[in-house]
Amino acid sequence: LTNFEEGLRFGGLGAVVAELVRLPMTASRRLQLAAEASGTIGIALRRGRRPTEAAEFGQPTAATTRWRISLLPSEPLPVPGIGRARWLAELIRARAGEAAEFEIGACDATGRISLSPHARDGQDQARRPRNFG
Numbered sequence: 803l804t805n806f807e808e809g810l811r812f813g814g815l816g817a818v819v820a821e822l823v824r825l826p827m828t829a830s831r832r833l834q835l836a837a838e839a840s841g842t843i844g845i846a847l848r849r850g851r852r853p854t855e856a857a858e859f860g861q862p863t864a865a866t867t868r869w870r871i872s873l874l875p876s877e878p879l880p881v882p883g884i885g886r887a888r889w890l891a892e893l894i895r896a897r898a899g900e901a902a903e904f905e906i907g908a909c910d911a912t913g914r915i916s917l918s919p920h921a922r923d924g925q926d927q928a929r930r931p932r933n934f935g
Contacts, residue, residue, distance in 0.1 A: 817845060
């Protein structure tokens, strides 16, 4: 946690990524203030490997946004047994914003990822995925 904060305060980095199990409110506030002061993006990865750690995910933090990334079934490819990876990115919390869900597909043959709104009830099925490259 100390190295994460020092990296954020340094100011010469584009982003600092740290994997944490616990992120108490006081520590998250210090990290948020350090990120705001330096303009550096801070990304805290929290993976719950045990049921006791999963309870930590619901605890409040000072983070500007909170995302949950989950695996989705792979998109079939012409090669048997191989598929293009896909994920569900859920924006759970955003200051002064709304929650959202996106399906993200790994790079295709042209090097572009696909990003589309997640269809909760089938209403978004007509939307075409946007490609970014």
